[in-house]
Amino acid sequence: MPAADSPALVVARYLRTNNYTQVRDFLFQPSLTRPHGTEYSTQTYDAFVAEAGLEPDAGMVSKGDLTLETLLEEKKSFDLNAHFEKLGVEDGERGWSQPAPTTAHVVKTLPSSSNILSTAVETTAQHTGDTATSTLLVTTADRRLNLLDPSSHELRGSLVGLQDSPILSCAVFRQQYLLTASMSGQLIASNIAGSVIDKRRDHGKYIVKVAIHDDVRTPLVATAGWDCKINIYSPSLPTASGSTFALGEPTATITLHTKPEAMLFLPHPATAQPILLVSKADSSFLYYYTTEPHPRLLGHQNLAPYSNAWVAFTPSALALCPTDSSVVAVGTSSLPHMKLLLVRLLVPPFDQAQTPSTAGPVLAQPPLRTSLLDDGPATETQASQARAALVIAEREAAATLIHCTTMAPQTAFSTPAVAWRPDGSGVWVNADDGVVRGIEASSGKVVCSLQGHEAGTKVRCLWAGHVEGEQGREEVVVSGGFDQRLVVWKVEASV
Numbered sequence: 001m002p003a004a005d006s007p008a009l010v011v012a013r014y015l016r017t018n019n020y021t022q023v024r025d026f027l028f029q030p031s032l033t034r035p036h037g038t039e040y041s042t043q044t045y046d047a048f049v050a051e052a053g054l055e056p057d058a059g060m061v062s063k064g065d066l067t068l069e070t071l072l073e074e075k076k077s078f079d080l081n082a083h084f085e086k087l088g089v090e091d092g093e094r095g096w097s098q099p100a101p102t103t104a105h106v107v108k109t110l111p112s113s114s115n116i117l118s119t120a121v122e123t124t125a126q127h128t129g130d131t132a133t134s135t136l137l138v139t140t141a142d143r144r145l146n147l148l149d150p151s152s153h154e155l156r157g158s159l160v161g162l163q164d165s166p167i168l169s170c171a172v173f174r175q176q177y178l179l180t181a182s183m184s185g186q187l188i189a190s191n192i193a194g195s196v197i198d199k200r201r202d203h204g205k206y207i208v209k210v211a212i213h214d215d216v217r218t219p220l221v222a223t224a225g226w227d228c229k230i231n232i233y234s235p236s237l238p239t240a241s242g243s244t245f246a247l248g249e250p251t252a253t254i255t256l257h258t259k260p261e262a263m264l265f266l267p268h269p270a271t272a273q274p275i276l277l278v279s280k281a282d283s284s285f286l287y288y289y290t291t292e293p294h295p296r297l298l299g300h301q302n303l304a305p306y307s308n309a310w311v312a313f314t315p316s317a318l319a320l321c322p323t324d325s326s327v328v329a330v331g332t333s334s335l336p337h338m339k340l341l342l343v344r345l346l347v348p349p350f351d352q353a354q355t356p357s358t359a360g361p362v363l364a365q366p367p368l369r370t371s372l373l374d375d376g377p378a379t380e381t382q383a384s385q386a387r388a389a390l391v392i393a394e395r396e397a398a399a400t401l402i403h404c405t406t407m408a409p410q411t412a413f414s415t416p417a418v419a420w421r422p423d424g425s426g427v428w429v430n431a432d433d434g435v436v437r438g439i440e441a442s443s444g445k446v447v448c449s450l451q452g453h454e455a456g457t458k459v460r461c462l463w464a465g466h467v468e469g470e471q472g473r474e475e476v477v478v479s480g481g482f483d484q485r486l487v488v489w490k491v492e493a494s495v
Helices: 007-017 038-052 068-082 382-399
Strands: 101-106 116-124 133-140 144-148 155-160 167-173 177-182 187-191 196-200 207-213 220-225 229-233 252-255 260-267 274-280 285-290 297-302 315-320 327-332 337-344 400-409 418-420 426-429 435-440 446-451 459-469 472-481 486-491
Touching: 007 038, 007 068, 101 446, 101 472, 116 167, 116 472, 133 167, 177 207, 207 260, 220 260, 220 274, 229 274, 274 315, 285 315, 297 382, 315 418, 327 418, 337 426, 382 400, 400 435, 418 459, 426 459, 435 459
Parallel strands: 116 459, 167 207, 260 315
Antiparallel strands: 101 486, 116 133, 133 144, 144 155, 167 177, 177 187, 187 196, 207 220, 220 229, 229 252, 260 274, 274 285, 285 297, 315 327, 327 337, 337 400, 418 426, 426 435, 435 446, 459 472, 472 486
16 A cells, blocks of 8 residues: 555545545436547556555545645745745835946955954044044954045054954944944053043953944943853043043943844934844844933834744844835844845834823834733733734734845855945845845845955955045945955946
């Protein structure tokens, strides 16, 4: 007897359940008109059973047996899941704007050849009152921090030995103070010339991200480390009495269960108070934290609300849209290709005790909860919990504006990077094949591929924005890779 899921039995079940074994009455009444093929109904089933070597009663359907209809339904469902992409609607007015950076300029002025770890363009000034200028900051694996002109690529300076290990992230605070974070867990504040002002070692290892909230009233600096901690500093600024810039002790520490992947500051839509958006390894959620001396979790937002996997992906890179601060681009750890999500941020209420009638438009919809049990009635039933979870899942799913495949290959050891075009018309993503891809924000399509790095090498870091050049303001993309190349992509000059 063949297996229950053999093709022969599946076909036999189909013939039997569709009455190919029944003899119709008009077969014995030659005077009646018979539909073509009806006289062969019985022969079809009998001939197939005999030819396949099945038992005479083969094809009896019992509960749980595989049928032809079940196979077709499962195939349709598989195809739908395999090819599913949540794409936007093409709109000529909202599409990928032209002209776009496509011409590669490999920077030849770096003082050494080493893997590029981070790139960023910041506004800097040596002293208070000096004219501010744009500076391209480039860190390399040989512990150098190089400062270049982002337009002419002229080397302005190269800081050697500023850190005791390679610099993974850097930022500029108040245009004068350079903050560098290293693999050893050390955070150093220096001036643009490289003179150390303050240093802290509050992480055990690998500070992967430095974020700045450069506000006059509440200046904040946050660092995320692979010791599963996020430290928040309230730096003191120089005063007329002669005090100097100092980071000071961390004013708050957030301890996570897994290592943080990405973070950024954003103002709360209702109160304008700074909150911290965090993603962490082995979680498909975005987490919203306050920046108070005792930070608390406001809530979280699931980027895969309908997934039945334990962890669908990790949001590994975050970038706020330059034209809409409520939208964030998320580069994920999906394999074998990066998935890009454009997500509307569902910021929870700052005060969980507020009600929609008093909290303003940010709470016009039910707030996200840190769990299904944290603010429900004591008599909440399992059914009501399920309904509440469904409402939250539907809201989280609707917040994903674009869900697309970038075709950017990556592995479990990759470091995804995303960067918005300054007009918000698209997003650049890195890859492990040496290509920088441009994704149209309105449709989710790959519309541009920049090939300036060696084929098959990792593009480690990205930055995109406007810089002042000889021809005025121009849009550029800066990419650095493990082929030891720093590439500045510019708009092709018109002939």
